[in-house]
Amino acid sequence: MKIQIVVYPDVTALDFVGPLQIWTAWPGAEIEVVAETTDPLPTDSVMSIIPTHSYQTAAMAPDILFIPGGAEGNLRAIQNDALLVFVRSRAEAAKWITSVCTGALILGAAGLLKGYRCTTHWLVFDHLKGFGGIPVAERWVIDRNRATGGGVTAGIDFGLRLMGEIAGRETAEAAQLVVEYAPKPPFDSGSPENARNETCDSIRAALSDYLRTLEGIMEAESARLAPMTTRDEV
Amino acid sequence: MKIQIVVYPDVTALDFVGPLQIWTAWPGAEIEVVAETTDPLPTDSVMSIIPTHSYQTAAMAPDILFIPGGAEGNLRAIQNDALLVFVRSRAEAAKWITSVCTGALILGAAGLLKGYRCTTHWLVFDHLKGFGGIPVAERWVIDRNRATGGGVTAGIDFGLRLMGEIAGRETAEAAQLVVEYAPKPPFDSGSPENARNETCDSIRAALSDYLRTLEGIMEAESARLAPMTTRDEV
Numbered sequence: 374m375k376i377q378i379v380v381y382p383d384v385t386a387l388d389f390v391g392p393l394q395i396w397t398a399w400p401g402a403e404i405e406v407v408a409e410t411t412d413p414l415p416t417d418s419v420m421s422i423i424p425t426h427s428y429q430t431a432a433m434a435p436d437i438l439f440i441p442g443g444a445e446g447n448l449r450a451i452q453n454d455a456l457l458v459f460v461r462s463r464a465e466a467a468k469w470i471t472s473v474c475t476g477a478l479i480l481g482a483a484g485l486l487k488g489y490r491c492t493t494h495w496l497v498f499d500h501l502k503g504f505g506g507i508p509v510a511e512r513w514v515i516d517r518n519r520a521t522g523g524g525v526t527a528g529i530d531f532g533l534r535l536m537g538e539i540a541g542r543e544t545a546e547a548a549q550l551v552v553e554y555a556p557k558p559p560f561d562s563g564s565p566e567n568a569r570n571e572t573c574d575s576i577r578a579a580l581s582d583y584l585r586t587l588e589g590i591m592e593a594e595s596a597r598l599a600p601m602t603t604r605d606e607v
Numbered sequence: 608m609k610i611q612i613v614v615y616p617d618v619t620a621l622d623f624v625g626p627l628q629i630w631t632a633w634p635g636a637e638i639e640v641v642a643e644t645t646d647p648l649p650t651d652s653v654m655s656i657i658p659t660h661s662y663q664t665a666a667m668a669p670d671i672l673f674i675p676g677g678a679e680g681n682l683r684a685i686q687n688d689a690l691l692v693f694v695r696s697r698a699e700a701a702k703w704i705t706s707v708c709t710g711a712l713i714l715g716a717a718g719l720l721k722g723y724r725c726t727t728h729w730l731v732f733d734h735l736k737g738f739g740g741i742p743v744a745e746r747w748v749i750d751r752n753r754a755t756g757g758g759v760t761a762g763i764d765f766g767l768r769l770m771g772e773i774a775g776r777e778t779a780e781a782a783q784l785v786v787e788y789a790p791k792p793p794f795d796s797g798s799p800e801n802a803r804n805e806t807c808d809s810i811r812a813a814l815s816d817y818l819r820t821l822e823g824i825m826e827a828e829s830a831r832l833a834p835m836t837t838r839d840e841v
Contacts, residue, residue, distance in 0.1 A: 385628070386624050386627065386628055387624050387625065387627075387628035387786065390620050390621050390624040390652070390654075391621065393620065393621075393652050393653070393654065394619070394620055394621035394652055394759065397651065397652045397653070404652075404653050405653075406653060406654050413647075413657050417631065418624070418627050418628055418631045418638075419627070419631070419638050419639075419640060419659055420624075420627065420640050420656050420657065420658075420659065421656065421657040422654050422655065422656050422657070423647050423654065423655040423656070423657070424654075425653055425654065474787075494787060495787055512789070512791040513793075523787050524785075524786065524787025525628065525785070525786035525787055525788075526763060526786045526787055526788045526789075526790065527787055529760060529790070529792075530790060530791050530792060530793060533792065533793050533794065534793040537793060537794065542794060543805075543806070545793070545794060545796075546794050546796035546802060546803065546806050547796075547806050547809055547810060549792065549794055549796040549797050549802075550796050550797060550798070550799070550802045550806050550807065550810055551758075551759070551810055552621065552758060552759035552760050552797075553708075553728060553729055553757050553758030553759055553760055553761055553797055553798060554759075554760045554790075554792055554796075554797040555746070555760075555792075555797030555798040555801065556760065556763070556764060556790035556792065556797070557746040557764050558763075558764060558767065558783065558788055558789075558790065559747075559764060559767050559768040559771060559779070560767060560771065560776060560779055560780050560783055562779075562780035562781075562783040562784050563783050563784060563786075563787055563788040563789030563790070564784070564787060564789040565784070567789065568780060568783075568784045569780070571777075572777070572780050572781050572784050573784065575781055576781060576784055576785055
């Protein structure tokens with residue numbers, strides 16, 4: 374059971390540490406944390422990490438290929454050809470192609486979500502369509518061999534669900550008990566439906582630069598791809 | 608707002624990345640990830656991290672002193688004099704003295720839980736008494752300036768709750784929405800009360816060496832401290 378977690382500069386730490394911790398309790402799992410090089414890699418959360426593998430040493434055919442998300446770092450990632458080439462190369466033989474949060478935008482930019490039901494962080498939910506994905510408003514979505522999770526903390530639910538799908542419910546339940554996952558949020562503000570309007574507005578405002586840049590990238594990309602699409606359709 | 612996260616070899620990654628990610632959305636927070644040195648530090652989850660500060664460079668008076676847990680690494684930590692001296696030194700001026708999971712055992716070994724209501728991972732819940740703590744079976748417990756969380760994933764609930772306590776509910780609610788914390792566990796196996804008996808037994812069996820070693824350490828410690836206690840009481 375080979376699991377490949379692909380990280381990149383300024384990745385959101387909890388996006389991948391949630392599933393990583395769950396899968397660490399997976400008997401027999403070999404987990405690779407892969408980046409372009411094994412130099413220290415900054416996350417979005419003061420801490421840098423040391424990847425275990427580089428693009429050169431990463432397994433060719435992982436059972437699970439998993440891409441976590443990020444904010445500014447994600448914008449650079451979806452334009453990073455070396456990263457997209459690597460993701461496509463491992464996706465060819467991977468049994469499962471998966472993401473959490475804005476990691477879905479990287480799968481999308483790599484052309485791996487076309488025609489798939491999928492999900493991502495609430496803030497960029499509608500943007501999945503720009504990559505040919507079919508957004509579904511669930512905590513996690515499984516469509517054929519694509520498994521995608523919502524924003525950040527959804528990685529824990531996603532990680533358990535995928536583990537249950539592959540290894541069986543009892544194995545996943547043991548992992549859940551090890552990490553004492555009996556959540557009890559002290560506030561009810563975890564989704565735009567539940568949060569106060571002012572809270573949503575403040576986050577949209579704080580991330581308005583991120584959203585504007587993302588939309589610019591997607592427009593440029595779609596302009597670049599448009600003639601091809603037309604030619605294909607003729 | 609200065610937050611000091613104290614890590615040590617083989618710390619459980621999600622124990623501290625949960626609160627770290629929540630607190631990264633805390634406006635004005637300065638977060639230190641502190642270890643004995645700033646050399647790469649292995650976690651329990653294949654990935655190593657780079658601490659931002661060493662014992663020498665860490666702030667003297669953090670607003671929050673926070674200790675995450677671990678399994679084998681935690682056993683070494685509760686016997687590590689340099690770590691306990693560091694924790695005591697920062698606890699002297701810290702506004703809040705806090706932990707998640709078996710981080711509570713480190714606070715306990717440093718003598719910082721005596722007479723305090725507190726919690727930890729379900730597997731070692733009763734052991735808090737051995738350090739003079741008063742175990743309370745809650746997801747998080749706040750008693751005066753001690754805030755403790757349950758096992759691993761409880762760090763997210765703990766982190767939000769403490770943020771709400773200090774910075775106000777609205778700030779914590781915004782952090783909750785950023786990380787889309789609307790948990791939806793796919794299975795109901797996150798606590799010994801909910802999990803199947805066989806699941807609990809399998810985890811107790813897998814961690815029996817850990818528990819036996821912990822109990823040995825606590826017996827030796829209590830034998831060493833017993834004469835002092837008697838002298839004090841006479």
